Amino acid sequence: MNRPEKITRTITDFEKLPIQFPTHMHPPEFWEQLGRTIGTFGFLEEILAKAILVFTGTTPYTEDKIQEAYEEWDRKLERTLTDPLYHLANTYQKAVKSNPASTIEDIDDLVSMIKESIKIRNVLCHGSWNQTPDANGASIPFYFRKEGNDQLEFETPINIMFLKQTQKQVADLCCKVIKSVTDMGYQFPGGS
Template sequence: MNDRAAYRVDRDSLPTHYPTHLHDDYFWECLGRAVATFGFLEGTLVKAIFAITATTTYREDEIAGAYQRWIPKVERSLSDQLNALIDTYAKALKDNTDTRLGHADQLLEDLRKSAKIRNVLCHGSWNQPDKSKASLPFYVDRKGEKFETAIDVQFLQRLQSHVSELICSVIDSVTLMGWQFPSTGGPGEVIWRKK
């Protein structure tokens, strides 16, 4: 055993809202809205995967096998994270010959770029803001690349708006084929009715 003195954090002396006390409430609100919008994007991708895969046309001799693969694919998408959802969505778009989304490649590229930012927002350690109230979150991805962009309220607001646009494009990928986007009650032919 060593002779060094032992210490504990003086919890009673910590600032209110520690460790988030260095940023103002509006920053955290904008961050929360951006993260929540990414959560909504994930739910939208799950529904789009269901819709696009459920409406893919198969030859008569392919139907039984396709159905056997479809159920696990839809079930897996319920728990997949954003990057896996984007991959499954991309394959669904490619496999469905009725897809009418003219900018699918650009949408997929934008989805993949946004997923990188989402990981920073959700997993970064938020450093003290600078004079302009921007914070450089500490985040290193699996490739060892360190995130180097300071984030402020305006960045978060633009990001939230951009992800909202991505959500609309994912919905369009279903509705442009004439199908109702699942669980919306919007226009288009209903894909699946509860009995």
């Protein structure tokens, strides 16, 4: 057996890494806005779960269906605590359509917008931000998504302004979900 030539090893001096490595290349304002944007997506999940509670809890049932509906309602509410955003959007859509008191006319459009927002949410939450920002403070996170058999690389530069716009759009989605409940005459759970 032939022995390989001597291997040259590299050594990383972890003591000399930049402060706040590996997040050191973006300014604190970027990280604050990224956190606020991701936090708004978390709020959207909470809002959807509460809306599901209202829509499913106020749907009328015939006397012979009440017990079955109650048992399903209990399981449904448990799932809203752990379901990902896509499933919450589907459950919300079904709950709205099943409740005859619902007044929202564009539920399919609203749910479509929520589902579309999931694409950027996944990039923001799961992307790696180790690229040095350009002159505009933008960088492209390292992120791939699977579409069919293809791996698609995310290629849109993201800066603070992009994050602020995304956060605003998601906050608007939250308001539309809240409005779908209050338009029926109910106070939104946790609202005043």
